[in-house]
Amino acid sequence: MxxxxxxxxxxxxxxxxxxxxxxxxxxxxxxxxxxxxxxxxxxxxxxxxxxxxxxxxxxxxxxxxxxALIDAHPDLAGKAAVRGELTAASTAEQAGAGIQDCTPEEFARFERLNAAYKARFGFVFIMAVKGSDRQRILAAFEERLNHTPEQEFARALAEINRIALFRLQAM
The missing domain is CATH 1.10.1900 (c-terminal domain of poly(a) binding protein)
Structure with a gap:
């Protein structure tokens, strides 16, 4: 590079x-x-x-x-996004995946999946959404709910590092 x-x-x-x-x-x-x-x-x-x-x-x-770093990330299509409380980087990343265009049913599905994920793993779902769309994100949510807590913790860190690379490239 x-x-x-x-x-x-x-x-x-x-x-x-x-x-x-x-x-x-x-x-x-x-x-x-x-x-x-x-x-x-x-x-x-x-x-x-x-x-x-x-x-x-x-x-x-x-x-x-x-x-703590995992928990610093917002829910995808969560209440903070709806209220406009995300960092500029998170707002741009979620918008790039079309999350702001969710139907009310899709927002409800995101809320259910966010809650189920947090209940199962104890932290927020992290996904580097650049190049993805809301349907792929929802499918990833459902697939990753079947992982073990250790698999998901490692995956969250890997996704955070992908997000970091995208942010560096955007600079």
Whole structure:
């Protein structure tokens, strides 16, 4: 992957770096802070390299911190989306999948699936929705309800890292 078009992470101060990358992981600036504190170099000007380091930080975090990051994500087509309370990135991601165009029946189905998922796993359903649509998202919901809690926890982290890559690419 090529370097960022106008942003060179290796040239930023800690405050500038954290300001630029704090939102890559939903309400979790600690990922950017940890990365900067580990040292930033010219290799980090490559999106793929920077993402790999950020993903490794998430996967190396303790389970409590990982769960807090999972829980920082909004429900797909949830009440926060309806009320317009999502971050700009989450709003754009859900809109790109056509979630705002759900019929009342589809919104009700999302609500039922969100509730069933949380009851089964104890955290919100996470899916990198870029390139998907609401029908595929609903099908993924139903399929993933059959997973074990450990499978879903690992899947949630993998999906969060996919979302992070999409957000970095959008920069």
């Amino acid at each position: 090529s370097a960022f078009a106008t942003l060179k992470p290796s040239s930023l101060s800690r405050a500038e770096f954290v300001r630029a990358f704090a939102g890559i992981y939903e309400h979790s600036p600690w990922v950017a802070e940890t990365l900067f504190d580990q040292g930033i170099g010219p290799a980090d000007d490559d999106i793929g390299h920077l993402h790999a380091r950020m993903a490794a930080i998430l996967l190396a975090a303790d389970r409590e911190r990982q769960l």
